[in-house]
Amino acid sequence: MATSGIELSLSPGSQLPAVSVVLPVLNEELHLANAVQSILSQDYAGELEIILALGPSKDKTNEIAERLASADKRILLVKNPSGRTAAGLNLALNKSTNPVIVRVDAHAQIQQNYISLAIEIMKSSGAVNVGGIMGAQGVSIFEKAVARAMRSPLGVGASRFHTGGESGYVDTVYLGVFLRAAVIALGGFDERFIRAQDWELNYRLRQAGGKIFFDPRLHVIYRPRSSVKALAKQYFEYGRWRRVVSRRHKGTINYRYLAPPFSLVTALMSIVLALTLNKLFIIPAAIYGIFLILASLLTGKGITERILLPIVLFTMQMSWGLGFLTSPKTLAPSER
Missing domain, CATH: 3.90.550.10 (Spore Coat Polysaccharide Biosynthesis Protein SpsA; Chain A)
Known part of the structure; x- marks a missing residue:
């Protein structure tokens, strides 16, 4: 260059x-x-x-x-x-x-x-x-669970950093x-x-x-976020702004970025259809819930982390997905 x-x-x-x-x-x-x-x-x-x-x-x-x-x-x-x-x-x-x-x-x-x-x-x-490596390290019990999720491909995808x-x-x-x-x-x-x-x-x-x-x-x-609220806000903003990048620079999106919004839409539709049409429609949401539990069991170290990780993973993934789906086209002006 x-x-x-x-x-x-x-x-x-x-x-x-x-x-x-x-x-x-x-x-x-x-x-x-x-x-x-x-x-x-x-x-x-x-x-x-x-x-x-x-x-x-x-x-x-x-x-x-x-x-x-x-x-x-x-x-x-x-x-x-x-x-x-x-x-x-x-x-x-x-x-x-x-x-x-x-x-x-x-x-x-x-x-x-x-x-x-x-x-x-x-x-x-x-x-x-x-x-190099974004080495997430927590101090509190919750922060340590967030750090574990951030270092796992089951949490935020397989980016090498x-x-x-x-x-x-x-x-x-x-x-x-x-x-x-x-x-x-x-x-x-x-x-x-x-x-x-x-x-x-x-x-x-x-x-x-x-x-x-x-x-x-x-x-x-x-140092990761120390509460569910702060974590949700962080990943909501990540999702919103990653959508802006994908609009600005075509062809930069991939399956890793589409997985959270897809999971969010699928889970919501599953719950709504199960409540209004047939209980069998709950299966996709149940599968996602089972994924969260299994991912937490595989990723976590100790009983406390394994209990917290489903909450952490759900917050990260759903917040990112919601941010991505609701990101307005007017979020960033078109001219610098």
Whole structure:
């Protein structure tokens, strides 16, 4: 991939590039300090800076960010009035001048060699974006059940960044370590997308000739939602915005994305027909219920997880399906 005469790749023998780690931050007082500490603890020998794009948080997030910045000059702050992820990423992107951009979420933690390993992989693969495992880890009992579901192909599908697998070129990765020039050449993140902005950017990078590379050695600790309500809201939004991507970029949908809405419609029709016409129509809904129980028994570790997992899986799948089915065509304007 090359744009305006710029070769958008890191050559194997090149020097260690300067890196900017960018974090969109909103209401993250519980996790921000740990996320930043995991970045400051990197073993990367090259130049490193951290740019926090601060949204209008309702907790003490911004106070914590200011304390962190005053303690380390490598931490820079930019205001993100809208609080939206894509806008914050672009503001941080524009403040940076370093050739490599590392995206990290404020509720995530990266392994000590994450950046140095990502640079090695970027050099050897010729990719414009590399990423690895979204390693969901919960603290509470409910969070641990959500984490288990997120790591299972029975929960969210078989994407390698969820479930692991061999390294190789893929459609998208979690978070990502980008060549800044490649992202800037395409106009940055699309701020119309409240969710799925990573997937959408990776699609445009691939369409422009860039390569996206997954390597399971890259590992990010992700903290899942801590309640059914928060989990339902998260996956409802995922479904809504994945539908927007599929409308915007034709041919990008596959059976994994159609399974939750299909299951939702089938289960609802089954229940309605069983109540109004014949009890035998309950069979499809019963089969789905049996699937949830069996999936939970196979996936869960311990009795508590196996009890919670049917609720977790049902919430994730039905919320995603409902979001996908009800996503309005007016959700994102057609022009950037």
